Amino acid sequence: MGQLDGKTVVITGGTSGIGLATAQRFTQEGAHVYITGRRKETLDQAAELIGGNVTPVQADSANLADLDRLYATVADAGHRIDVLFANAGGGEFAPLDQVTEEHYDSTFDSNVKGTLFTVQKALPHLVDGASVILTGSIAGVSGDPAFGVYGASKAAIRSFSRTWANELSGRGIRVNTISPGPITTPGVNGLAADEEGAEQLRKTLAGIVPLGRMGQPEEVAALALFLATDQASFITGTEIFVDGGAKQV
Ligand SMILES: NC(=O)c1ccc[n+]([C@@H]2O[C@H](COP(=O)([O-])OP(=O)(O)OC[C@H]3O[C@@H](n4cnc5c(N)ncnc54)[C@H](OP(=O)(O)O)[C@@H]3O)[C@@H](O)[C@H]2O)c1
Numbered sequence: 001m002g003q004l005d006g007k008t009v010v011i012t013g014g015t016s017g018i019g020l021a022t023a024q025r026f027t028q029e030g031a032h033v034y035i036t037g038r039r040k041e042t043l044d045q046a047a048e049l050i051g052g053n054v055t056p057v058q059a060d061s062a063n064l065a066d067l068d069r070l071y072a073t074v075a076d077a078g079h080r081i082d083v084l085f086a087n088a089g090g091g092e093f094a095p096l097d098q099v100t101e102e103h104y105d106s107t108f109d110s111n112v113k114g115t116l117f118t119v120q121k122a123l124p125h126l127v128d129g130a131s132v133i134l135t136g137s138i139a140g141v142s143g144d145p146a147f148g149v150y151g152a153s154k155a156a157i158r159s160f161s162r163t164w165a166n167e168l169s170g171r172g173i174r175v176n177t178i179s180p181g182p183i184t185t186p187g188v189n190g191l192a193a194d195e196e197g198a199e200q201l202r203k204t205l206a207g208i209v210p211l212g213r214m215g216q217p218e219e220v221a222a223l224a225l226f227l228a229t230d231q232a233s234f235i236t237g238t239e240i241f242v243d244g245g246a247k248q249v
Pocket residue numbers: 012013014015016017018019036037038039040042059060061062087088089090091109110114135136137138179180181182183184185186187188
């Protein structure tokens with residue numbers, strides 16, 4: 001028996017890295033999973049990889065009409081949402097003197113606006129007692145150079161989870177933030193200009209982790225699974241780090 005048998009899950013940014021690993025794990029645990037992403041080809045490849053019990057919906061989390069279409073797809077299938085993993089997002093390096101309006105807008109649109117309206121528009125579709133999981137980052141609690149805008153966007157997400165845990169407690173809905181440290185994903189590899197740069201970046205990132213390595217997307221998926229189930233029935237409003245100790249010791 002799976003830990004999510006019969007459950008309906010929405011995972012934004014479910015086509016790559018952490019979101020994809022979580023979608024794979026959740027379907028293995030018996031859930032039906034809706035995944036989103038902006039790129040159609042990547043979305044289709046992810047759905048094929050997951051194999052079954054998945055509905056891909058091409059959607060930009062920062063586009064409110066896309067979010068309406070996502071939740072209409074869920075409702076039209078007769079589903080109500082047990083678990084919402086608002087995971088879509090990302091960032092790029094930009095030291096303060098190189099931050100552009102475009103960098104600010106794209107980071108805050110995907111990470112902050114996207115998370116806000118992903119959760120707001122899900123409200124009528126969430127079951128009472130649902131689990132809402134947001135994706136923060138260790139960057140939200142640190143001062144890593146060149147990650148100022150990204151870090152601020154993730155600090156906003158952590159703040160959202162405090163407020164929403166309060167606002168939604170009457171419905172028994174739990175809201176928590178997962179904050180990963182460096183995790184090996186296409187998103188992180190894409191921060192470097194080429195494979196040589198990516199290798200150097202992975203070495204640098206592993207060097208800040210007491211466990212001496214980067215994390216795997218499956219290790220974040222394991223935490224998401226815990227928060228998704230009744231194992232976490234008394235946990236809300238919190239931030240849980242999955243960072244190999246990077247910002248803990
Ligand atoms: N990997 C890490 O080290 C790390 C550490 C801390 C936090 N995080 C956070 O974890 C989350 C996942 O990151 P990842 O490393 O797994 O990155 P990834 O491999 O680049 O995956 C990101 C996913 O989000 C989607 N996405 C991005 N912006 C979107 C938008 N506006 N609307 C809909 N989908 C969008 C991407 O698909 P499309 O590009 O096709 O839209 C993709 O499916 C992000 O929120 C990231 O900030 C990652």
